[in-house]
Amino acid sequence: MTATMGTPQDTTPVVRGAAAGAGGGAPFRSRRPRPLISHGRWWWALPAVLVVVLIHYLATAGGAFYAFTDWTGVGDFDFIGLENFRRIFDDPAMIGSIQNTLFLAFGFLIATNVVGLVLALALNRTLRTRYLLRVLFFMPVVLSPLAVSYVWKFIFDFNGPLNGVLGWIGMEPRLWLADPGLALWAVLVVMAWQTTGMVMVIYLAGLATVPAEIEEAAALDGASTWRRFRHITLPSIRPSVAIASTLMLIQGLRVFDQVMALTGGGPAGATETLATQVYKETFALSNFGFGAALALLLTLIMLVFAVLQQAATKDRS
Amino acid sequence: MRRLGVLAAVPAVSVLTLAACGGGDEDGGAAGAAGPADSFTWAFENASGGAENPWLVLAEEYTEETGVQIETQPLPPDSYGLTMRTQLQGGNAPALMMFAPGSGQSSSVIPLAEAGYLEPLGEASAALVPEGSESQFGIDGEIYAQPTSLIPVAVTWNAGAAGEAGVEYPEDFDAYLEACRSLADEGRSMAVIAGAVPPNPGLMSMAISATRVYAETPDWNDQRAAGETTFAESEGWQETLQTVVDLNEAGCFQPGAPGAGFDAITQGITQGTSLTAFLPGTAANELMNATPGLELDTRAFPPAEGEPYLLASPNYVLSVNADADEGEKQAALDFLEWMADPENAERVTEIQGGVPITGPGENLNAAYEPVRDLLESGSYAPLPNQGWPNPGVYDALATGAQGLLTGQSDVQSVLEAMDQAYDQ
Structure with a gap:
């Protein structure tokens, strides 16, 4: 009975030869949790740790330092304290960029997770063509975001196929990417269209762990489809929800490629996000200090939302 | 120490900002390598990416004439x-580099000097x-940049398509608006713009400012630098942006103009569906x-009142x-x-x-004949x-002009944004 309680990986007593009843008479030593890297061996990881610290964290910290300067990319600079951050929060264009970033991030999070979960549920069992459909829905994920965006740019063009269809059914053509009320939604559609297949795969992996017999038992007990989903399926795939929502939130917050390819941040800043503003300020307008401040702000926002999101999807059972 | 900090900053800021913005594949430039004095490296913008770029042609001709090898580095303009x-x-x-005069662009020469x-x-x-x-x-009495030729920036007039449509180039702004309305009824447009690419509405606004601002006050930029005026206070700049609004409301631009890219200009002009575009003279020449x-030829944008005026400068x-490397530096200076x-300068211009x-001579490009008088009389501003x-x-002007086309901005808010950017 004791043996059946252990996990397959739990071989410590055998390895140490200290299992009770072995007949050797050796005293049973209490097991202490082993550290990830044992003392005396940690220095094997030192070169890799140093490389990561130097290239990743030190460079990032260096960039963060420039957020407090007025450096233009050449010549000298002055330390200006929090002036760059004051400018960010005084500038309506920057506030608009933060709002657009949050709109796209949460719109992307919701759209990809809802549609991805629905697709995963639909293609989990029973459907005969599910393997083919899974491939079809996943295919956009492997394409370059830029390539996908340029295809959609053609679709959204004033003289493109979408307006052609509208004209065919007697509707007026729309400026999909140049209308400030539509452009952000158009970007969101392209982002979600490309990434939903990835979320579907994550949920399919989660659904594979849900025991079919429990669902069948609940169905025999008269539980409705919604109650079975709510009380059996969803709790079982909670780890998948946590992974998919974290990945999509972070991907949504750092959106760049699709915006640059579809609208370039226009019309007149209507689709600018923090990431596109960072690029524009740093590389197009040579405001390195201000761009670094924007980048630091974006990093902090991502950090805060990632932590909040992890807390929200934590398994409390 | 400061230099070390500066050197560390570029990768540092880049890492913090965009991991996706990987570097290009330019090789490191030969300036660091010890090159012989009979060769040097030269970097310049190449928007079209084609082998017909004037700088590439010039480099080949120089090599043929002198035997000095030039390793060219044509680079995309946006980066x-x-x-x-x-x-x-x-x-x-590289030893030799192409820049823009002044300080107002990311590739401007003065901050580097x-x-x-x-x-x-x-x-x-x-x-x-x-x-x-x-x-x-x-700066400080020294010259760090050699100008090449004057590039007029005004209205590119599609003379062939205009002849087919039976339209004469309007002499004043009211006539221009009238032509817009009549052409729209025929399924053509008076002007084609790349509204989705802010620099094009920005260039259009600057071309219009020639008659609204700089014709009357050629030293307006100096006055602004001295704090004697602002964009928001300037009647000329208000009139300039109001003209953009008027053009839009009169239907002067092609359908879907706010969402159009540069391809719309190429198509509109080459297919004859549009009669004018706002382009630098060199771009019009490449198109032709x-x-x-x-x-195609070049015209001044019609003034609301007074005489026509033009923008032209060594851009x-x-x-x-x-x-x-000293040898390369000397080779670049020789170039x-x-x-x-003068003889070679003429060839460069061509x-x-x-x-x-030095001004238009006998061999003036035929495309500039309609503005010869303005060029000869000095009726142009940089x-x-x-x-x-x-x-x-x-950037504030270009983005603001885009906002005027989509109705997101008004004249005063655009000018105030320009003042705010000016004072940064």
Whole structure:
């Protein structure tokens, strides 16, 4: 009975030869949790740790330092304290960029997770063509975001196929990417269209762990489809929800490629996000200090939302 | 220590900002390698990416004539300024580089001269600088940038398509608006713009400002620098942007203009569905060379009242890297001297499709004949953003003009944004 309680990986007593009843008479030593890297061996990881610290964290910290300067990319600079951050929060264009970033991030999070979960549920069992459909829905994920965006740019063009269809059914053509009320939604559609297949795969992996017999038992007990989903399926795939929502939130917050390819941040800043503003300020307008401040702000926002999101999807059972 | 900090900053800021913005595949530039004096490296913008770029043609001709090899580095315009700054700071920039005059663009020459990255040029280069524009080519009495040819920036007139449509170029703004309305009824447009690409509405606004601002006040930029006026207070700038609004409301632009890219300009002009575009004279020349039978010329944008006026300035200048290998540096300086020779300067102008820096002569490009009088009489001002202190001012104008087309902005808010950017 004791043996059946252990996990397959739990071989410590055998390895140490200290299992009770072995007949050797050796005293049973209490097991202490082993550290990830044992003392005396940690220095094997030192070169890799140093490389990561130097290239990743030190460079990032260096960039963060420039957020407090007025450096233009050449010549000298002055330390200006929090002036760059004051400018960010005084500038309506920057506030608009933060709002657009949050709109796209949460719109992307919701759209990809809802549609991805629905697709995963639909293609989990029973459907005969599910393997083919899974491939079809996943295919956009492997394409370059830029390539996908340029295809959609053609679709959204004033003289493109979408307006052609509208004209065919007697509707007026729309400026999909140049209308400030539509452009952000158009970007969101392209982002979600490309990434939903990835979320579907994550949920399919989660659904594979849900025991079919429990669902069948609940169905025999008269539980409705919604109650079975709510009380059996969803709790079982909670780890998948946590992974998919974290990945999509972070991907949504750092959106760049699709915006640059579809609208370039226009019309007149209507689709600018923090990431596109960072690029524009740093590389197009040579405001390195201000761009670094924007980048630091974006990093902090991502950090805060990632932590909040992890807390929200934590398994409390 | 400061230099080390600066060197560390580019990768540091880049890592913090965009991991996706990987570097290009330019090789490190030969300036760092010990090159013989009979060769040098030269970087320039190449928007079209084609082999017909005037700088490439010029390099080939120079090599044929002198035997000096030029290793050219044609780079895309959107990242050109950043690439040059990074290479100059990294010590691997080419010996010769193309820049823009003044301080108002990301590839402007003055900030680089102030940072000590450029070599002072000689008398031959200084003699080519237009009188009164010295501050856009050098600092402290030294010249760091040799101008090439004058590039008119105005209205590109599709003379062939206009002839077919039976339309004469309007002499005043009211006639222009009237032509817009009549052409729209025929399924054509008076103007084609790339509304989705802010620099094109920005260039249009600057072209209009020639008659609304600079014709009456040629030293307006100096007044702004001295704090005697602002964009928001300037009647000329208010009128300039109001003209953009009027053009939009009169249906002067092609359908879908706010969402159009540069391809719309190429199609509209080459297919004859649009009669005018706002382009630099060199771009109009490239378009004409690439499309047999296309008849384009350059006109001044019609004034609301008074005489026509034009924008024309040497929009491209050449500078020498102060840290280049001595042999290469000398070879690059020899090349600039060769370009300054009147006979060669004429050839440069011909290849570039501009106007000789000394003014129009007998061999003026036929596309500029309609504005010959303006060029001869000096009725032109330099591109306004060359005299602005940072690229943010032009960005505010360009983005604001885009907002005027979509109805997101109004004239006063755009001008206030330009003032705010100016004072940064």
